[in-house]
Amino acid sequence: xxxxxxxxVAGREKVRGRHHRGESLTKVxxxxxxxxxxxxxxxxxxxxxxxxxxxxxxxxxxFTGAAPWVGLKNYSTVVTDKLFSDAxxxxxxxxxxxxxxxxxxxxxxxxxxxxxxxxxxxxxSLLLLPWLxxxxxxxxxxxxxxxxxxxxxxxTLLKLHLIGDPVPWLxxxxxxxxxxxxxxxWIGIPFNVTxxxxxxxxxxxxxxxxxxxxxxxxxxxxxxxxxxxxxAVASVLLMLGVVYxxxxxxxxxxxxxxxxxxxxxxxxxQSYEKSFVDFxxxxxxxxSNILIAISFVFAxxxxxxxxxxxxx
Amino acid sequence: xxxxxxxxxxxxxxxxxxxxxxxxxxxxxxxxSGNTLTAGFLPLNPTFSGYKRALDEQGGNLVTSMIxxxxxxxxxxxxxxxxxxxxxxxxSRWVSVGLLAILISQMIPGIVIxxxxxxxxxxxGLLNSIPGLIVANCSSGIPFAILILRSFMLSLPPSLVEAAxxxxxxxxxxxxxIVLPISKNSLITAGxxxxxxxxxxxxxxxxxxxxxxVRPVTLGIYQYLGTQVQNWxxxxxxxxxxxxxxxxxxxxxxxxxxxGAIGGAVK
Numbered sequence: 001x002x003x004x005x006x007x008x009v010a011g012r013e014k015v016r017g018r019h020h021r022g023e024s025l026t027k028v029x030x031x032x033x034x035x036x037x038x039x040x041x042x043x044x045x046x047x048x049x050x051x052x053x054x055x056x057x058x059x060x061x062x063f064t065g066a067a068p069w070v071g072l073k074n075y076s077t078v079v080t081d082k083l084f085s086d087a088x089x090x091x092x093x094x095x096x097x098x099x100x101x102x103x104x105x106x107x108x109x110x111x112x113x114x115x116x117x118x119x120x121x122x123x124x125s126l127l128l129l130p131w132l133x134x135x136x137x138x139x140x141x142x143x144x145x146x147x148x149x150x151x152x153x154x155x156t157l158l159k160l161h162l163i164g165d166p167v168p169w170l171x172x173x174x175x176x177x178x179x180x181x182x183x184x185x186w187i188g189i190p191f192n193v194t195x196x197x198x199x200x201x202x203x204x205x206x207x208x209x210x211x212x213x214x215x216x217x218x219x220x221x222x223x224x225x226x227x228x229x230x231x232a233v234a235s236v237l238l239m240l241g242v243v244y245x246x247x248x249x250x251x252x253x254x255x256x257x258x259x260x261x262x263x264x265x266x267x268x269x270q271s272y273e274k275s276f277v278d279f280x281x282x283x284x285x286x287x288s289n290i291l292i293a294i295s296f297v298f299a300x301x302x303x304x305x306x307x308x309x310x311x312x
Numbered sequence: 313x314x315x316x317x318x319x320x321x322x323x324x325x326x327x328x329x330x331x332x333x334x335x336x337x338x339x340x341x342x343x344x345s346g347n348t349l350t351a352g353f354l355p356l357n358p359t360f361s362g363y364k365r366a367l368d369e370q371g372g373n374l375v376t377s378m379i380x381x382x383x384x385x386x387x388x389x390x391x392x393x394x395x396x397x398x399x400x401x402x403x404s405r406w407v408s409v410g411l412l413a414i415l416i417s418q419m420i421p422g423i424v425i426x427x428x429x430x431x432x433x434x435x436x437g438l439l440n441s442i443p444g445l446i447v448a449n450c451s452s453g454i455p456f457a458i459l460i461l462r463s464f465m466l467s468l469p470p471s472l473v474e475a476a477x478x479x480x481x482x483x484x485x486x487x488x489x490i491v492l493p494i495s496k497n498s499l500i501t502a503g504x505x506x507x508x509x510x511x512x513x514x515x516x517x518x519x520x521x522x523x524x525x526v527r528p529v530t531l532g533i534y535q536y537l538g539t540q541v542q543n544w545x546x547x548x549x550x551x552x553x554x555x556x557x558x559x560x561x562x563x564x565x566x567x568x569x570x571x572g573a574i575g576g577a578v579k
Binding site for chain 1: 317322323324330333336349350351392398402406414416417419420421428431432434447448454508515519530534536537541547558559561569
């Protein structure tokens with residue numbers, strides 16, 4: 001009886017040891033597919049783009065397989081291109097313009113929906129619709145609204161005598177970028193409302209009650225209670241905003257295709273054109289690497305900022 | 313009371329302004345065909361000729377999009393769910409490395425992925441193929457699904473699985489029998505978003521197809537838009553049909569959508 005127990009215990013220990021080794025293998029298997037996928041879908045493209053940007057990788061490559069190394073020539077070509085500074089400026093205007101208005105309007109609406117009133121939950125979730133629509137659907141819809149001669153926007157403005165002649169929203173180099181930014185603001189508002197609303201909902205009511213005793217109501221309550229408590233959510237939102245907006249491509253391609261007269265070209269649309277219209281993959285890759293580098297700089301600033309906030 | 317009703321009225325007005333383009337899409341889709349947009353504010357004489365044309369010309373593309381989106385959901389969830397569980401429950405210094413990798417992946421522009429996949433697909437013959445587009449679309453599905461599922465699974469007590477382990481179930485069996493059923497809601501959320509991402513994809517459809525064979529509906533709309541639109545009602549009817557999944561999901565799965573928007577961004 002005694003020996004029997006002893007062997008079982010020993011046996012169980014041996015089993016557990018084997019079990020343990022088998023188990024760390026199982027644990028690896030849990031993450032392996034995802035690791036493979038992430039490497040294939042992100043790691044490989046980043047490395048491949050770095051390599052391609054150093055090669056003369058063009059249409060010929062697909063026939064002969066030859067992609068000679070050219071050093072930094074692709075970078076110097078795209079940077080000295082006369083369109084580059086325009087594309088940089090447009091990217092900056094597009095990103096800053098979109099985010100500033102998305103955030104400001106989103107915050108206004110989030111504060112409005114914090115007032116408890118009938119149907120507020122339902123209205124708030126229906127508000128998400130523009131964000132869920134395929135971007136190309138939104139582009140098509142806005143194309144029809146902004147159409148110069150028969151679009152509803154110009155027809156309405158003419159009827160109200162706000163404009164004398166139809167505005168060529170998407171056909172004039174001087175207003176096209178503004179129109180594209182406007183559409184992107186419309187698309188981004190719902191996301192901003194949702195995140196800011198959830199940030200507002202986490203601020204405890206007691207803070208406002210205590211503030212009220214000290215005379216902090218209205219604007220003062222916003223400035224001294226709401227805003228400081230919303231800073232964390234706001235900074236995540238703004239960082240995500242930059243990272244997502246800087247690479248926007250669908251909306252611009254759908255609305256203007258970068259035109260008219262390159263007035264709405266950004267780094268992303270330029271990169272697309274170099275690779276898939278001109279088939280100069282090396283130059284396209286160089287442009288997209290510049291795009292990634294800018295994204296990273298913002299992310300690093302953000303991470304440093306939050307770390308400092310945590311340290312404090 | 314008066315005040316709260318006034319708020320509701322203002323709220324409805326805000327919604328009307330924000331959703332006007334969606335209404336306009338519907339309105340324009342019901343107008344007679346033509347290359348001008350003379351529609352009034354109401355479709356007083358609705359015609360379905362736009363829809364007939366849209367279904368004739370884009371019906372097959374809608375089916376293609378549906379297959380690609382469904383495939384993306386299955387593949388993304390199959391890959392993301394075990395990983396999300398590992399990142400939420402296993403203790404390892406690799407967890408923070410994994411999370412950082414996912415965060416960084418969000419900064420990679422789609423065009424970078426398209427560049428690289430195009431050259432790879434060209435070599436292995438995945439251009440113009442449905443599997444090729446499914447794999448490409450997983451680049452938006454997988455990271456998002458991992459984040460959503462992990463943020464839910466963090467709340468699972470380890471004792472839950474340990475109880476099953478004591479009864480002799482292996483780690484994988486315990487995962488399938490206990491963790492998956494409990495995570496149903498977050499699986500639905502992650503699946504819905506993977507579907508929407510893939511359904512809405514335009515960049516991969518544009519770059520990873522070079523000839524007619526496989527054409528998702530987003531690409532169909534883009535080609536309609538061309539330089540000069542010939543039939544606005546057919547374009548808008550296709551747009552409405554392409555918006556249906558988003559609308560259905562919003563109405564049928566309201567609570568999941570808001571949860572997804574917040575979970576994916578903050579966690």
